[in-house]
Structure formats: structure tokens, C-alpha cells
Amino acid sequence: MNYILAIDLGATYLRLAIATCDGRIVFKVKEKVVRRGNEYTVANQIIGIYEKIREKLGKIGIGKIAIGSIGPLDMREGIILNPPNLPYGKILLKKPLEEYFKVEVIVLNDAVSAAWGEKHFGLGRNVENLAYITLSTGIGVGALVNGKLLLGKDGNAHEMGHAVVNYDSPFKCGCGKIGHWEAYASGRNIPRFAKYLAQTKFKELLNESMLRNKIVNNSLEAKDVFEAAKKKDSLALKIIDELGKVNASGFANVINAYDPELITVGGAMALNNPKELIIDPILKYLDMYVVNRIPKIEITKLGDDIVLYGAVAATINPPL
Numbered sequence: 567m568n569y570i571l572a573i574d575l576g577a578t579y580l581r582l583a584i585a586t587c588d589g590r591i592v593f594k595v596k597e598k599v600v601r602r603g604n605e606y607t608v609a610n611q612i613i614g615i616y617e618k619i620r621e622k623l624g625k626i627g628i629g630k631i632a633i634g635s636i637g638p639l640d641m642r643e644g645i646i647l648n649p650p651n652l653p654y655g656k657i658l659l660k661k662p663l664e665e666y667f668k669v670e671v672i673v674l675n676d677a678v679s680a681a682w683g684e685k686h687f688g689l690g691r692n693v694e695n696l697a698y699i700t701l702s703t704g705i706g707v708g709a710l711v712n713g714k715l716l717l718g719k720d721g722n723a724h725e726m727g728h729a730v731v732n733y734d735s736p737f738k739c740g741c742g743k744i745g746h747w748e749a750y751a752s753g754r755n756i757p758r759f760a761k762y763l764a765q766t767k768f769k770e771l772l773n774e775s776m777l778r779n780k781i782v783n784n785s786l787e788a789k790d791v792f793e794a795a796k797k798k799d800s801l802a803l804k805i806i807d808e809l810g811k812v813n814a815s816g817f818a819n820v821i822n823a824y825d826p827e828l829i830t831v832g833g834a835m836a837l838n839n840p841k842e843l844i845i846d847p848i849l850k851y852l853d854m855y856v857v858n859r860i861p862k863i864e865i866t867k868l869g870d871d872i873v874l875y876g877a878v879a880a881t882i883n884p885p886l
């Protein structure tokens with residue numbers, strides 16, 4: 567029997583799943599992405615993990631392979647070019663994996679893959695106009711319009727994490743440009759934004775805040791802000807409210823661009839925190855920025871596996 571090999575290549579983790587041809591995931595494994603090497607290192611790591619799986623499961627035939635990956639992509643060549651969050655100039659995926667496995671390898675952007683997964687296995691099954699937004703180390707978006715998955719000429723359609731939310735911003739994004747959504751509200755950049763707010767708009771709250779020491783020592787992490795907000799820390803709650811405005815403007819850009827019926831939200835930040843700290847602050851401010859009718863907004867039920875499900879869906883129903 568032939569199985570599907572689904573791969574999720576993120577900035578931190580590499581996940582592999584084996585699925586049956588009807589889309590049931592039967593085995594999963596996760597490793598940190600190797601961050602040192604050359605353009606073949608990641609493909610070799612994938613092959614190494616697969617060989618370990620084969621030792622465990624016995625001989626399994628792989629009939630189809632798809633990867634949901636961080637970008638930017640050259641989708642047709644299956645290459646990642648200068649990813650801002652991994653230290654490689656180029657990562658070759660399609661060619662070395664096709665040579666090893668002797669089957670076609672489909673490569674999609676991870677958030678695009680996730681949207682396809684939501685459509686086939688998640689809340690989007692009966693929805694023709696769908697956007698998926700990941701709030702994680704970075705911010706990514708995938709979208710279906712009239713049932714069609716939007717890909718772009720190189721597979722990099724809607725890099726919406728880099729949508730401008732402030733044209734006159736003091737913050738540089740990881741991509742090098744200014745004022746991007748991700749520069750404020752991604753897991754990586756929340757500490758900088760929080761520190762800025764604590765020293766400007768909300769400075770009268772800093773001394774009383776449980777975040778004070780970490781802000782002063784520059785050791786603040788995004789999760790500290792959420793933990794303090796759960797304990798009703800006044801500064802943390804103000805920062806969460808401000809993030810609500812930034813995220814509302816980002817979500818508004820997505821809604822104004824794609825007119826979705828449903829937005830599902832995933833990514834570690836959205837999955838690990840209560841709705842009151844993620845979705846509610848967005849809903850509070852969304853109307854200030856949106857011109858289109860506001861869609862339903864829900865946390866994805868596919869959790870951490872959504873990109874893997876998208877890769878599985880891409881092998882069963884290729885969107886290309």
C-alpha cells in the first residue's frame with residue numbers, strides 16, 4: 567500500500583507525517599530544523615528522519631509527497647530563497663527529494679498549505695471563500711477565493727505578514743522594511759513593541775507591572791505578556807489591547823482583499839492562549855478598519871497539524 571509523506575518545514579521545527587491515501591495521519595514526528603550546512607542539509611535531514619520512521623514502521627511505500635514550507639519560495643523548482651528565519655541562502659527541496667523517493671514532490675507556502683488543509687479537513691469544508699491566518703513566530707496568510715487556492719507566480723501570493731499597518735513606523739521588520747504587521751505582532755517582535763509601549767504610551771503603569779524587570783533587562787518574551795495578562799496585570803492588558811488594534815488592521819487588510827466567509831486562526835500564539843486575549847481584542851477594533859462584511863473568525867480545530875493536513879490535501883487534490 568502506498569502512503570503519503572506530508573512535511574511541515576517551519577523556522578524552528580521540521581514535522582513529518584505518514585498518512586493513508588484517504589488522508590488519515592497514522593504517524594507523526596517532529597525535530598528541530600538543522601541550522602548549519604548547505605543547500606542540501608534540510609533535504610538530507612528529511613531523508614534521515616524518514617529512514618528512522620522506516621526502521622520503526624517497517625517497509626512502507628511512499629506514493630506521494632507534499633511540503634508546506636516557510637518562504638519565500640520558487641514553488642515550481644521547489645526551492646526556498648533567502649528565508650528570513652533560517653540561516654540558508656537557498657534550500658533545495660524538490661530535486662533532492664524526488665531523486666531519493668522517485669515520486670513527485672509538491673512544495674507550497676506553509677500558510678497556503680494550511681488554508682488547503684482547512685478546506686479539506688477542517689472548518690472550511692463547506693466554505694468557498696476562506697482565509698487562514700497564523701499568529702506565530704511570524705505572521706502568515708493563506709486564502710481561497712471562489713474555491714480556488716491563491717498561489718501567485720512563484721507560490722508567494724499574499725505575504726500579508728508584511729502588510730503595512732503603520733506607514734510612519736519606528737519599527738523595522740525582519741524582512742528589512744518598515745511598518746509591517748509582523749514587525750509589531752509576531753511572536754518574535756511583540757517584546758520590542760511591548761517595551762516601546764511600556765516606555766511611551768503606558769509608562770505610568772511600568773513600575774507597578776510584573777513585566778517591569780524583564781522589560782528593563784531586555785529579557786521579555788511574547789509569552790510573558792500573555793501570562794501577565796492572564797493574571798490581570800494592567801500594563802500587560804493594555805499591551806494586549808494595543809495588539810488587538812494592530813491585529814485588527816492586519817485582519818482588515820485580509821478581509822478587504824479576499825472577502826472571506828470564514829477566517830480561521832492558528833499558530834502557537836493563537837493556539838496557546840485563550841480567545842479573550844487573541845480573538846476578542848481583534849473583534850473589538852475590527853470595525854474601525856474593515857469595509858467589507860465581517861466574516862466569522864474562529865480558532866482552527868486542526869491545531870499544530872494544520873500545515874501537515876494541508877500537505878496531505880495537496881497530494882490528494884493538487885491545487886496547482
Ligand SMILES: [Zn+2]
Binds near residue numbers: 742743746749
Ligand atoms: Zn516585513
